[in-house]
Amino acid sequence: MNFTKTIIHWYSINKRSLPWRETQNPYKIWLSEIILQQTQVKQGLPYYEAFVSKYPTIFNLAKAPESEVLKLWQGLGYYSRARNLHSTAKYIVNELQGNFPNTFKDIIKLKGVGDYTASAIASICFNEVTAVVDGNVYRVLSRYYNIDTPINSSKGAKEFKILAQELIDKKQPATFNQAIMEFGAKQCTPKNPDCENCPLNQSCLALSKQKTDQLPVKTKTAKAKKKHFNFLVFISSDGKTVLEKRTGKGIWQNLYQFPLIETEKSTNEKTLRNALKNNTLLYNKKFELTLYNDEPIIHKLSHQHLYTKFWIITVENIKTETIYVKDINKYPVPILIGNFIESFNFDLV
DNA sequence: AAGACGGGGGC
DNA sequence: GCCCCAGTCTT
Numbered sequence A: 001m002n003f004t005k006t007i008i009h010w011y012s013i014n015k016r017s018l019p020w021r022e023t024q025n026p027y028k029i030w031l032s033e034i035i036l037q038q039t040q041v042k043q044g045l046p047y048y049e050a051f052v053s054k055y056p057t058i059f060n061l062a063k064a065p066e067s068e069v070l071k072l073w074q075g076l077g078y079y080s081r082a083r084n085l086h087s088t089a090k091y092i093v094n095e096l097q098g099n100f101p102n103t104f105k106d107i108i109k110l111k112g113v114g115d116y117t118a119s120a121i122a123s124i125c126f127n128e129v130t131a132v133v134d135g136n137v138y139r140v141l142s143r144y145y146n147i148d149t150p151i152n153s154s155k156g157a158k159e160f161k162i163l164a165q166e167l168i169d170k171k172q173p174a175t176f177n178q179a180i181m182e183f184g185a186k187q188c189t190p191k192n193p194d195c196e197n198c199p200l201n202q203s204c205l206a207l208s209k210q211k212t213d214q215l216p217v218k219t220k221t222a223k224a225k226k227k228h229f230n231f232l233v234f235i236s237s238d239g240k241t242v243l244e245k246r247t248g249k250g251i252w253q254n255l256y257q258f259p260l261i262e263t264e265k266s267t268n269e270k271t272l273r274n275a276l277k278n279n280t281l282l283y284n285k286k287f288e289l290t291l292y293n294d295e296p297i298i299h300k301l302s303h304q305h306l307y308t309k310f311w312i313i314t315v316e317n318i319k320t321e322t323i324y325v326k327d328i329n330k331y332p333v334p335i336l337i338g339n340f341i342e343s344f345n346f347d348l349v
Numbered sequence B: 001a002a003g004a005c006g007g008g009g010g011c
Numbered sequence C: 001g002c003c004c005c006a007g008t009c010t011t
Helices: A003-014 A026-035 A041-054 A058-063 A066-073 A080-095 A115-126 A135-144 A154-167 A173-186 A269-276 A325-330 A335-344
Strands: A225-236 A260-263 A288-291 A297-300 A304-315
Touching: A003 A173, A026 A041, A026 A080, A026 A115, A041 A066, A058 A080, A066 A080, A115 A173, A135 A154, A135 A173, A154 A173, A225 A335, A260 A269, A269 A288, A297 A335, A304 A335
Parallel strands: A225 A304
Antiparallel strands: A225 A260, A288 A304, A297 A304
């Protein structure tokens, strides 16, 4: 059974109709590939449509302010993708006269573009014979060839890249790359793969050894740490509140949030009130403090579980940089904040 | 080599 | 509760 021919034939019958399959425009392919990093097609599709609609060309994207790009990205996560996307658009427009680099070697130099994305763009847009290795490819190849090298190791990355590069169809690299990914997404799925109806079930080594549920192998990752977040939702009598831009190293860089007090443990009103005495936003001011959510909202990220409380603080006026509540939806915020803003309904304030 | 980086969805 | 998703960057 010829693996490559079988995969391509399967794809010709089973491929989904997706907007980025109708183009070889490097801007659109690049955009789609960045959006789809660590993101399922179903989740990324509406964002792709929104970006193409708002920024039809790389010149439109390059002209936009970063906060507008982050706003459009809001809810998709991994916001460094959006920051790098915007930064790279400006670079290509300003330094390369808008000409997208057209070889793997040059494409991979772009910020936010690694081996996978450079291979995807080079093959799809420029017919370069360079194999993609994403989560789907790891799964398909580890099963078909019964390879138990951990896929999240540098040895695994090299090994699977070499194998994929041997298997790629030299005459139609773009089709093969998309075919093997689609095959992983729709046929050789992580759970309950449809081996019964698989065109490769006569030659798949994992299936013959009944090991499909043990492949691919991945070494353990650290489990999430608990954190306690207290957001201070200021409301002044003249309809203002406070949002701060996160500028630090960690999560949600360049997104906005209510002033945050992080505590070691879950905190109560008395403790928080005490902590607020020395807060520069409130120093020597009278305020009312109420807890919005009786039970902490548990927001789960890959590496952190955020136990979150929203504290409503009403004051006469605020002695710091404020925004009008009516403008609050213009700012890019983490989904945790966005959900609160939606449920709190500031319009009634 | 190991962590950090989001949010949604499957089971 | 754990794993995965059209991965990349930093330490």
